Amino acid sequence: MPKVQLSSTLHDADAEVLVIHCSDHRFQAGYYEFLNLKLNLDENYDLLVLPGGPQCLTLVEYLPKFSWAGWKWFRYLVDSHELKRLVLIQHQDCRWYEGLPFHLHSSQDPRRRQEEDLRRARAALTKERPELKVELYYAGWDANQHITVDEVAG
Numbered sequence: 001m002p003k004v005q006l007s008s009t010l011h012d013a014d015a016e017v018l019v020i021h022c023s024d025h026r027f028q029a030g031y032y033e034f035l036n037l038k039l040n041l042d043e044n045y046d047l048l049v050l051p052g053g054p055q056c057l058t059l060v061e062y063l064p065k066f067s068w069a070g071w072k073w074f075r076y077l078v079d080s081h082e083l084k085r086l087v088l089i090q091h092q093d094c095r096w097y098e099g100l101p102f103h104l105h106s107s108q109d110p111r112r113r114q115e116e117d118l119r120r121a122r123a124a125l126t127k128e129r130p131e132l133k134v135e136l137y138y139a140g141w142d143a144n145q146h147i148t149v150d151e152v153a154g
């Protein structure tokens with residue numbers, strides 16, 4: 001394939017935001033729209049995309065190597081880019097959670113498990129980096145299959 005030239009240009013401005021969300025293909029367009037058009041991040045953020053999204057930051061005892069990698073990436077990005085704000089997103093029908101034992105959470109309800117993990121992640125992140133602002137969101141869909149996003153209260 002010959003070199004492809006895109007209309008996109010290199011972002012020179014410093015990023016202040018790290019976004020962590022799941023890799024599930026069904027939500028990628030919705031995440032992009034939410035981040036850029038609703039949170040107005042203007043395509044200027046660091047992004048960690050992996051199965052289960054920010055859940056990797058909560059698995060210290062159950063999957064310690066997975067958790068270690070999540071924290072390693074988080075610390076690397078925050079330190080090297082001097083980030084100030086984190087956006088953590090979970091989503092409806094996340095298949096990653098189907099493989100997790102129920103004893104990890106206080107509820108068996110899928111959304112409650114994910115929101116519990118978001119709050120755990122925020123508590124752990126702000127304990128280590130109290131200067132960071134951490135926002136929590138939950139994405140789903142409505143009756144017309146439009147993606148919806150709710151902010152998760154602390």
Ligand SMILES: [Zn+2]
Binds near residue numbers: 023051052091095096
């Ligand atoms: Zn998922």
